[in-house]
Amino acid sequence: MIILLKALIERHCGGVRGGWDNVLAVIPGGSSVPLIPKNICDDVLMDFDALKAVTTGLGTTDVIVMDEPTDIVDAIARLSYFYKHESCGQCTSCREGSGWLWIIMERMKVGNAKLEEIDMLNEVTKHIEGHTICALGDAAVWPVQGLIRHFRPELEQRIRERADRERREVAA
Numbered sequence: 001m002i003i004l005l006k007a008l009i010e011r012h013c014g015g016v017r018g019g020w021d022n023v024l025a026v027i028p029g030g031s032s033v034p035l036i037p038k039n040i041c042d043d044v045l046m047d048f049d050a051l052k053a054v055t056t057g058l059g060t061t062d063v064i065v066m067d068e069p070t071d072i073v074d075a076i077a078r079l080s081y082f083y084k085h086e087s088c089g090q091c092t093s094c095r096e097g098s099g100w101l102w103i104i105m106e107r108m109k110v111g112n113a114k115l116e117e118i119d120m121l122n123e124v125t126k127h128i129e130g131h132t133i134c135a136l137g138d139a140a141v142w143p144v145q146g147l148i149r150h151f152r153p154e155l156e157q158r159i160r161e162r163a164d165r166e167r168r169e170v171a172a
Contacts, residue, residue, distance in 0.1 A: 080098070
């Protein structure tokens with residue numbers, strides 16, 4: 001199957017609520033692969049090599065489309081919770097790491113973090129990825145890595161806005 005991701009969604013999946021310009025991001029291969037933003041979705045093929053070239057994958061080919069109103073940080077936090085819940089607990093890096101990812105994502109969701117924690121979170125994903133018996137550890141980290149890679153400004157904005165709110169409250 002070689003088809004543009006955009007064509008697959010538009011022609012065969014009923015399109016996007018609000019039209020193609022309303023796309024925020026797409027997870028092209030189910031929750032276990034990194035998301036890609038709309039600008040990449042416009043021209044990428046649903047093909048192993050093409051998706052690998054944009055740092056994502058076909059996975060289960062269960063396409064997840066997120067439109068503009070989607071809280072992208074909350075969506076990835078929910079996926080982190082799912083993988084934490086699904087961990088069998090056998091591998092320390094997955095058992096401890098997936099739980100830690102979820103806790104930090106919950107904090108990031110409300111901006112209760114420091115800017116340097118974004119890099120720390122990304123570094124932790126690298127210590128889980130490839131260090132587990134099964135692929136669940138990789139599946140748990142790839143959505144977080146995609147979020148940081150493509151939506152880092154959103155994370156930074158939440159952290160700054162919360163810090164600004166807290167400063168105003170202290171000053172009041």
